[in-house]
Amino acid sequence: MKWKSRGKPVAxxxxxxxxxxLLFPFFVMLSTMLKPSREVYxxxxxxxxxxxxxxxxxxxxxxxxxxIYFKSSLIIALGTMALNTLLTVPAAYAVARLRxxxxxxxxxxxxxxxxxxxVIVVISLFKTMAALKLLNTYYSLILANSVFTIAFTVWMMNxxxxxxxxxxxxxALIDGCTRGQTIIRIxxxxxxxxxxxxxxxxxxxxxxxxxxxxxxxxxxxxLPLVLALYSFVGRYSTQWELLSAAAFVALIPxxxxxxxxxxxxxxxxxxxxxKA
Amino acid sequence: MAEASISLRQRLWNPExxxxxxxxxxxxxxxxxxxxxxxxxxxxxALSKTNRISQLKGFVGLKNxxxxxxxxEFWQITVRSLYWTAIxxxxxxxxxxxxxxxxxxxxxxxxVARMLFIIPWASAVPISSILWRWVYHPQYGLxxxxxxxxxxxPAPPTWLGHPLTAFTACIWVDIWIGIPFMALVFLAGMxxxxxxxxxxxxxxxxxxxxxxSYITLPGIRHLLMIATLLSCLWTFNDFNTIFILTRGGPAGxxxxxxxxxxxxxFEFQKFSPAxxxxxVTFFVLTILSIVYARIYFRQEQT
Numbered sequence: 144m145k146w147k148s149r150g151k152p153v154a155x156x157x158x159x160x161x162x163x164x165l166l167f168p169f170f171v172m173l174s175t176m177l178k179p180s181r182e183v184y185x186x187x188x189x190x191x192x193x194x195x196x197x198x199x200x201x202x203x204x205x206x207x208x209x210x211i212y213f214k215s216s217l218i219i220a221l222g223t224m225a226l227n228t229l230l231t232v233p234a235a236y237a238v239a240r241l242r243x244x245x246x247x248x249x250x251x252x253x254x255x256x257x258x259x260x261x262v263i264v265v266i267s268l269f270k271t272m273a274a275l276k277l278l279n280t281y282y283s284l285i286l287a288n289s290v291f292t293i294a295f296t297v298w299m300m301n302x303x304x305x306x307x308x309x310x311x312x313x314x315a316l317i318d319g320c321t322r323g324q325t326i327i328r329i330x331x332x333x334x335x336x337x338x339x340x341x342x343x344x345x346x347x348x349x350x351x352x353x354x355x356x357x358x359x360x361x362x363x364x365x366l367p368l369v370l371a372l373y374s375f376v377g378r379y380s381t382q383w384e385l386l387s388a389a390a391f392v393a394l395i396p397x398x399x400x401x402x403x404x405x406x407x408x409x410x411x412x413x414x415x416x417x418k419a
Numbered sequence: 420m421a422e423a424s425i426s427l428r429q430r431l432w433n434p435e436x437x438x439x440x441x442x443x444x445x446x447x448x449x450x451x452x453x454x455x456x457x458x459x460x461x462x463x464x465a466l467s468k469t470n471r472i473s474q475l476k477g478f479v480g481l482k483n484x485x486x487x488x489x490x491x492e493f494w495q496i497t498v499r500s501l502y503w504t505a506i507x508x509x510x511x512x513x514x515x516x517x518x519x520x521x522x523x524x525x526x527x528x529x530x531v532a533r534m535l536f537i538i539p540w541a542s543a544v545p546i547s548s549i550l551w552r553w554v555y556h557p558q559y560g561l562x563x564x565x566x567x568x569x570x571x572x573p574a575p576p577t578w579l580g581h582p583l584t585a586f587t588a589c590i591w592v593d594i595w596i597g598i599p600f601m602a603l604v605f606l607a608g609m610x611x612x613x614x615x616x617x618x619x620x621x622x623x624x625x626x627x628x629x630x631x632s633y634i635t636l637p638g639i640r641h642l643l644m645i646a647t648l649l650s651c652l653w654t655f656n657d658f659n660t661i662f663i664l665t666r667g668g669p670a671g672x673x674x675x676x677x678x679x680x681x682x683x684x685f686e687f688q689k690f691s692p693a694x695x696x697x698x699v700t701f702f703v704l705t706i707l708s709i710v711y712a713r714i715y716f717r718q719e720q721t
Contacts (some may be wrong), residue, residue, distance in 0.1 A: 154524035161518065165539060165595065168550045171561045175553065186565045230449060233442035243436035249443065252714040256454065258468055258704060260656040262677045263697045266684045267460035268453065270473060279463045290453040293446055323437055350541035351661050358685065369545045373663060383553050390546045401541035402534065405603070413604045413645055414715045 175387040176200070183384045199388040207385055209392070211364065212371035215281070216350055216393075219367055222285035223349035224342050227292050231341055232334075234293075235300030236326060256261065257294035261287070261354050269358055283359040284367070288349040296341040299411040303337025304330065340407045343400045349399055368393045401414070428648030452695040458701065464694035473690040483695040492671075493696070500655060500675040502591060507626035507654045510594045513648055515601025520631075523609045524604065533606075548663035551592045554659050555664075556577055582672035585665050589673050593660045597650055641718060648711045652704065 158194060175183055175196040203209045237243070238250050261268075268287060269278075277283040307330065315325045331338075356370040366374065372389055401408075430436070465483055468476040487493050522533055539547065554562045555578040566572040578588040616634050625633070636643075658677045661667060667674035667682055674682070676696060683693035 150524045151474050151526045154521045154526050155528070157517075157521050158526075158529070161521070162532065162535050166535065166600070167562075168547065169538065169542075171554050172550050174561070184559055186558060187567065188561055190561065190565075222462045230446040234446035237439040237442040241435050241439040241442075243439040244431050246439070251712055251716065254715060255708040256450070256712065257706065257710040258652045258656075260455070260658070260677055260700070260704060262656070262680050263704070264454060264457035264461060265559075265681065266464065266473070266690060266694055266697065267457040269455065270460070271457060285542050286449075286453060290449055293450065297446065350547065353545040353663075369543055372549055373545060376552060383556075383559070387547065387553070390550055393546055394542055397543055398538070398541050401537070405537060405541070409600070409603045410606060412600075412649060413607070413642055414718045418721075419693055 172387045172390055175384050176391055178384055180384050199384045203388050208294045209343040212366055212368040215365050216368040218281050220346045220349040221383050224346045226289040227345035229343055230293055231296040231300050234334050235297045235305055239301045239304035253297050255295040261291055265358055272359055278359050284355055287355040288352055292345045292348045299341050300337055303334055341403045343404045350417055358401045448493055460695050461694045462691055465698045469690040471688040483691045496674050496679050503675050504654045506648045507590050507593050511597040511601050511650055514598045516605055518602035519605035522606050532651045537599045539595050544659045548660050555588055579665055585673050589661050589664050593657050601646055604642050608642040612638040645714050652707050
């Protein structure tokens with residue numbers, strides 16, 4: 144069609160220009176990461192390294208204690224994922240499939256609290272964590288992250304359970320399965336793709352989390368990656384080539400995971416009008 | 420009467436409802452303990468006097484709120500939070516729309532382009548903010564180097580050093596993070612619009628602006644509303660960008676409510692004023708959230 148083909152070159156040019164503009168920080172990250180430190184701190188700084196080298200990626204593990212922070216983040220993110228799933232799947236099944244008083248209210252409530260800012264509760268949550276002697280432990284972050292992801296994951300999971308035809312479940316019930324058996328043997332296996340989405344979502348949320356980590360974690364030894372990076376900014380001599388390398392490595396897992404759930408995430412946030 | 424009460428009891432307490440309560444219990448308990456109880460406690464702090472380690476030292480009623488409302492700085496920050504949100508959401512919507520319109524054209528490589536456009540949203544916000552701090556670096560940052568070298572701006576400012584430029588720098592990072600979500604939602608909406616509409620418009624000799632305002636825009640009206648609302652909530656709540664880029668500085672000129680609450684509590688140990696501010700913010704967010712939830716629900720039902 145004519146009106147489409149005329150738009151094409153324009154669209155391509157605009158895309159390239161916009162991408163160059165919007166991805167500039169990531170270009171800076173890659174460029175800095177591949178420079179030796181003497182090339183980073185020159186005025187004016189150069190756009191590209193003279194000879195790209197990967198030593199910063201290696202120095203990261205030897206001079207930055209990167210492995211420790213990476214491990215912390217991994218424990219917190221996997222812990223959040225596990226706890227979130229344990230809480231989400233039964234709750235989502237209940238609101239998706241069972242009739243009970245207050246069902247609508249609960250769904251509505253979850254949609255509302257999904258938007259609450261952690262900042263509002265962090266003052267008292269800090270006291271709660273202190274009282275439970277959980278400050279400086281992974282548990283504090285696993286708990287806080289699970290609480291603040293659960294509303295959204297229940298919503299997404301509720302949608303997924305509802306997309307499974309009721310007939311499948313009814314057939315199992317008629318064949319003599321109990322509700323419990325139906326849930327465990329039939330519904331959960333079918334719901335695995337939906338569960339993968341919510342699991343990835345809670346993993347990413349925990350991996351990227353900043354505020355609770357900033358407040359609950361004072362010991363350097365258990366800092367999650369994102370906070371370790373932050374603690375290296377603003378020091379007297381910030382080593383930006385190392386920070387860039389660390390940012391690069393820290394971003395890879397979340398980017399890969401994000402692409403897996405991106406469509407479902409948009410659909411979950413914007414509601415039924417967007418098809419996953 | 421007896422019949423009605425039996426049926427009510429049955430509605431509340433039958434095997435199916437019982438199972439539902441059991442399945443919901445773990446999630447509800449955790450939410451009560453770590454979300455609702457802390458909210459109630461914030462209300463309690465806001466209505467009390469506190470010492471520097473945030474212990475409650477007696478009920479003072481609405482005194483903290485009265486102090487807050489007579490504090491000029493509070494109103495400054497509130498107004499700033501509002502225009503921070505308004506400007507950022509407007510720019511996100513416009514740029515998101517532009518990108519969606521571009522990606523709605525079927526050109527080779529648009530799937531790759533789509534993936535690349537998502538990166539700012541897919542990245543961890545704190546990490547992006549740290550990277551932006553490096554980009555904005557007055558001496559070694561590549562932003563100013565590029566502006567100078569290309570002659571676009573021969574004498575660029577120390578971005579994070581002055582009130583206005585720091586605010587601009589922060590809001591841009593917030594916008595930059597928020598664009599892809601807008602673009603994706605709008606694109607999804609545009610792709611759901613029937614091709615036939617555009618084709619008949621083409622046959623009628625309609626120009627692109629008419630096409631946009633009579634077909635595209637009405638077609639995504641609903642999504643536009645929900646995406647903007649969601650974006651308002653996220654933007655209003657954006658703690659990470661400002662805290663990491665400027666920590667509210669220079670001299671508190673980039674503070675919005677959400678960063679001010681945190682800094683009052685954890686930097687200045689003013690727990691009661693911080694909690695009073697948190698309560699005010701809580702009400703603002705609740706109202707916005709309820710509007711979002713209502714629109715979302717209405718759409719689910721249709």
